[in-house]
Amino acid sequence: MRGDDRDDPFGDIFDEIERMMNEMTGANSNAMSDGSGFASETHVDIYEDDEEVRLVADLPGVEKDAIELKCDGKTLTISATSPHREYDERVRLPARVDEHSASATFNNGILEVTVDKVGDSAAIDVE
Template sequence: MRDNRDDPFGDIFDEIERMMSEMAGTPGAARAAGDAGFGDETHVSVYEEGETVRLVADLPGIDKTGIDLQCDGSTLTISADGDHRRFDERVRLPARVDEHSAAASFNNGVLEVTFDVLEPSADIDVE
């Protein structure tokens, strides 16, 4: 089970993972929210809209049946297979989300995924 507190080293580890993946030839293994990924022809945007986080990704040449989404509450992993392409991307979300609230749609090559934002962690008084 993941700890819901903010990880002060999360950005550093994401950057190290991204650099290591680039050296190994795996493009875009870890991206910050809002970064473009999947190469030059694809764009990924993430929006925090009050109680909702919304991700929009362009996936040209991909069929809906070739898309696999996984979320751990702070990162969305998008894997997509097409006839001539394979995309794998991890996008860090701007807020902790309830991964079970996910709703996804795919129309004309555009993937849209929405999540409900989780309440911040509660403080615990020590007596």
């Protein structure tokens, strides 16, 4: 116990919440799949605006040539290998996208993928 939180009546509750969150997200030592020090999940941030969806993923130790990306308009699949582990992530996109508009960059272990959103479905007039 740290000296600054010894009088905190909620300390035990927060410790238990943190333990449960680590258990659910696999952030404990049992989540390491191969003992390499890498967690079992890839960290992916998703940003969305009116026109596009942008994903930023951490792929430490991966070479550019070892990355394979696939998109079906609803899901982006990131597959990559490094000497320490294999990455195989399927990310559900927050909006339908035009998979043919995708562009990707990779620099210093950071993958960035940008995809244009598809417009709303067209209304069909019944005659």
